[in-house]
Amino acid sequence: MSVTPESVQQLLDSENYGDRLRGVNMLRLLDPAVAFPKIEGLVNDGNVRVRYAAVSQLSTVGEADREQSLQILRDRLENDPEIDVKAAAADGIGALHLTEAYPDLEQAYGNTQEWLLQMSIVATLGELGDPRALSLLQQALDSSTDLVRAAAVSSLGELGNTEAVELLFPLVDDPDWQVRHRVAQALHRLGAEGEGVKSALNRLAQDPVEQVAIAAQNTYSASRGNG
Known part of the structure; x- marks a missing residue:
């Protein structure tokens, strides 16, 4: 079955989190300009695996709208309840070279004792290049x-x-x-x-x-x- 924006959207609209997760993973097969608007609504999904996958995808499709990606990644880094998602947000900031978010990374590092998040922040700093x-x-x-x-x-x-x-x-x-x-x-x-x-x-x-x-x-x- 060919992957189209319509077929992916059908999965993303499903009440089954497994379908939504499949849909998020299929977004990588679409043009970033098409995929980005579809990801925006999933970074706050009620299922942590879906949120993690969506935030992780911003490392690539986020180039389609860097300003909005910056806002999303800042928000998830500060406010997501799951450490994995926070770590994915830190990774995305580095991958997109969003140096405007350096203060956010610094603050997040100082506010956590979670080694996974600390490691993700530290690792992304080299890529960020600030x-x-x-x-x-x-x-x-x-x-x-x-x-x-x-x-x-x-x-x-x-x-x-x-x-x-x-x-x-x-x-x-x-x-x-x-x-x-x-x-x-x-x-x-x-x-x-x-x-x-x-x-x-x-x-x-x-x-x-x-x-x-x-x-x-x-x-x-x-x-x-x-x-």
Whole structure:
């Protein structure tokens, strides 16, 4: 059966949440300009799975109306009762590069103890590319949650601000190997040089976890090749 705006709308109008969920997922097959107006009414759906799917789709179809997407994502980030939906809203803000919403992300991070939401906010900051994120990412490096620290390291690498380099040095000995691995990757992305960087990479190159050691060795080799 071919997917048309009419066939999708029939699913979206169903009282069965499974049909509505199918309809939301089919929206990705339509032109964003056609799909966006249909999503607007579903971001407040009574079923959390439907709301999550609708908010998640804004990461792509939201380009059809960035201003309205900004308003929707801000609202869901602040007001949705479900952490998963809030996290999807944070993801959408980063995917659409809605830097106007940076203060909303910062506030949401400070107002939650939920690691999933904190991680989504931290992870999206690298994609968002707003230089104001440096201080929040520095705060996230002290998180007691490994996944939040790892996401913060990656986002610092994506931001490309070399001021982040010294913030990464203490994490060379982080107890979580994935954090150490991302430190090696971030140092590569930042293109950092100097004795501190060399010392950090040498230490990481001797890491007992092979992935960490290889990433550090590759970063060190690349820096020498550029020198």
